[in-house]
Amino acid sequence: MQQRAVETRQLILEAAAEVFDEGGYKAARISEIMHRAGTTQGALYFHFTSKLDLARTVMLAQRASVVLPPGPDGLQRLIDTTLLLAHELQTNKLLRAGVRLAVEQEEIGFHDDAPYREWAEVFRGQLVAAAERGQLRNGVEVERLAVLLVGCYTGVQHFSKLSCRRADLPDRIADLWQYMLLGIAPPQVAADMVVNPDTPLLAAG
Known part of the structure; x- marks a missing residue:
């Protein structure tokens, strides 16, 4: 039962x-x-x-509906995670609905930043590992960058949803990284990162 x-x-x-x-x-x-x-x-x-x-x-439930991609923690896994999310938002109804409801909160009548904080914590964990591996520029504050990345991602995915029902979302997230990497990573680290919007990564497990 x-x-x-x-x-x-x-x-x-x-x-x-x-x-x-x-x-x-x-x-x-x-x-x-x-x-x-x-x-x-x-x-x-x-x-x-x-x-x-x-x-x-x-x-x-949106966070629990996604299994993060495999690989060592750090900047590449963070990039992989955001690209996986871009593809998941095209197919994963629970994630899509959770994201839509999070955006609609004020219209619905409740206020809860927990979904955004959960994703910020996921991103922060990868940024902490990136910093420990020397993958971030000196002076990058991982807490602030994690929150900024969540905000940027939210805006980009919402724009993509309105313009083409997220058909171009992986490309838009790749664009976000092409410019963000210039500011947060040393040149050689940025050059070594793989940002491929075309192939969704297989999640671990």
């Missing part, structure tokens, strides 16, 4: 992600989520107290 409950909850989350991704929070209907999940109203409200609770859960 416990395993069945876990599976039902996941089905509801995935169905909700589809509905939120397609039309946003306001247009989403609980009845449509139930229909896609193949579950009852009682089952849905057993796991989630409201549509708002369901939206928050989807939003906060």
Whole structure:
């Protein structure tokens, strides 16, 4: 019974992600989520107290929906992670819905920077490793750079979504790195980094 409950909850989350991704929070209907999940109203409200609770859960699940690419921690793995995310945003409905809901928060009526802080922490971990390996210029502050990178990424992906439904997102993220590397990495390190938007990396595990 416990395993069945876990599976039902996941089905509801995935169905909700589809509905939120397609039309946003306001247009989403609980009845449509139930229909896609193949579950009852009682089952849905057993796991989630409201549509708002369901939206928050989807939003906060975005980080867990992505397995980071393999490789040693450092600047290359950070680049690989952002390019993997670019491809995941084209196909991963839970990630896409979580990102959309995070952007729509003020319109929905709640304020939670946890999704942004989680990604900033992921990026910070790779930047710390990069600094330890001598891959960053002197004076680069990893905490501030991690937050800046999250902000830049959010803006680029949103622009790409509006302009072409993220079809060009890997190329836009590659552009971001081509210019950012000039400012944060020594010339030889920047030259050694591989920024390839064409091939999505296989995630570890």
